Amino acid sequence: MPAKVYHGSLSLHYAHYAHSPFSSIDRSLLSQSWEADIEDFQWHVAVRLAELRDREGFLSFAWIGRLLEAFLQCQEEFRVMVAQARRSGGWGRQAEMLVAAHHQRAVNALDVCNAARYGFVRVQCWGRLANIAASALLAPGEIQEGQLRRAFKALFDLSALLVEDPAAPWSGSGVASFLSSHRNSSFSFRTPASSSRASSSSVSSSSSSSHFSPFPWSVSRTWSAARQLQAIGSGLAAPGAHDEGLAAPAYAMGCMLHLTSWALIAAVPCPDRGTVLQANFLPPLPPALAFPWALPLLTLQDRLTEEGKRKDRRNSCGLLKEIHALEKCVQRLAEAIDAAAIPLSWESKAEVREAAAELAAVCTTMKDGLEPLGRQVREVFHRIARSRTECFDSRMPNTY
Structure with missing residues (x-):
């Protein structure tokens, strides 16, 4: 023509x-x-x-x-x-x-x-771990040491998925770099040393257990x-x-x-x-x-x-708007927990809860959006x- x-x-x-x-x-x-x-x-x-x-x-x-x-x-x-x-x-x-x-x-x-x-599956996994961290800190009542540790543990598991995947070009992202700097150290918020060592050990084992093969059956290692x-x-x-x-x-x-x-x-x-x-x-x-x-x-x-x-x-895990929001909220929550001291001051508690609420809202958006988008990709296929x-x-x- x-x-x-x-x-x-x-x-x-x-x-x-x-x-x-x-x-x-x-x-x-x-x-x-x-x-x-x-x-x-x-x-x-x-x-x-x-x-x-x-x-x-x-x-x-x-x-x-x-x-x-x-x-x-x-x-x-x-x-x-x-x-x-x-x-x-x-x-x-x-x-x-x-x-x-x-x-x-x-x-x-x-x-x-x-x-x-497969990318959607990874993002869903990130969302679940991020939601665990947020939910632990949004429970009614005062924020206790156990809740902080559970939240940081979930963020460490998320770090393992972001950093340890050898095929991931996004390992230099702000979230991954920040969390990986704490991988072999105790939590920085002030607690008894023995408790910190035990918790750090449990984080390491949890990260290893939650890590999975970076390629499913449908995508080869040379793809x-x-x-x-x-x-x-x-x-x-x-x-x-x-x-x-x-x-x-x-x-x-x-x-x-x-x-x-x-x-x-x-x-x-x-x-x-x-x-x-x-x-x-x-x-x-x-x-x-x-x-x-x-x-x-x-x-x-x-x-x-x-x-x-x-x-x-450039170092983000994806250009998807919601992924970018997740990364920013996770980093903010990790920094708030890292700066916290037990017992939490009023200012620390307010910062942690606000960061957790923002992360929870992003997780809800991702959960609602990923499933229909996955169905559309299947339909295109x-x-x-x-x-x-x-x-x-x-x-x-x-x-x-």
Whole structure:
């Protein structure tokens, strides 16, 4: 399809498509010729990317969920368009190669989904340990020495998960560095020496017992997020002036796939994630005015790049907004406990309880957000796999 120059706002297109139920879009696709649908599809992609660009809470649970939803909608429209191209006679060697290349990129995205789900499991574990620490200090009544020790013990277990994972690029984070400095020492708040030694010993054994293998069955030790992202973007180039048919939609879906995978890798703990944040893994950028979705896509890519460069995020466990909040609250609580003396003064007790309340609120947010996000990632995985299977089935001759 020849490149076109798009000017103006997406507001009119957004008003028409943004709130339309997907079933109505699907019916519209089926009722039109697939050639006309190519133009509509590109505007649908533009509208969804523009909505993500303008949405508040960048890289939060809600934002990532909306990104996954937008990808699923675009994926379904592209699947319908490919099926219509086959039925309408608009299928040739070029179309077959474009679709095959897209599905090959999607295979790499399946691994990204697996790694992201594993990242969610790790974050859930961090949230449980952080919640133990917060709950111990929010119990009714005066804060006793045992409660402080239970809270610090949970924070030490969290430290083990942050620091001891040999594949973790985030071991230099503020939380990990602060807590690891206390690993082989007694708690600094003033208590009898024998009690401190016993508690320190129990912390060490608890940390070891709570530590688990950094890779599940679905992610090998040699897996690299950087390599997967490079493979997804490999060969992804804007169609030329003489490319027609599915060239433009396939390119749009490739860019959407790359953006979604990049955001998932950046948001949560993934093996080799630090390399992705430090290097440029973008495919050749689309001409800003050649496609209606190019400008919002470029804006989102720039925002992801800038987030990875921020000084307070470079050593973070993930760019996800809620992970960053968890790290800050954990560090504040650890510092408050570390500075405490038994019995607690009024000021120390107020500081500890306030820090624990903030951490408890973040843990509740994470618990409520992780489960639905995990379900969406599973849906993306199954939708990609099903679409690829349908593509192979359609190429097999009918033997009946």
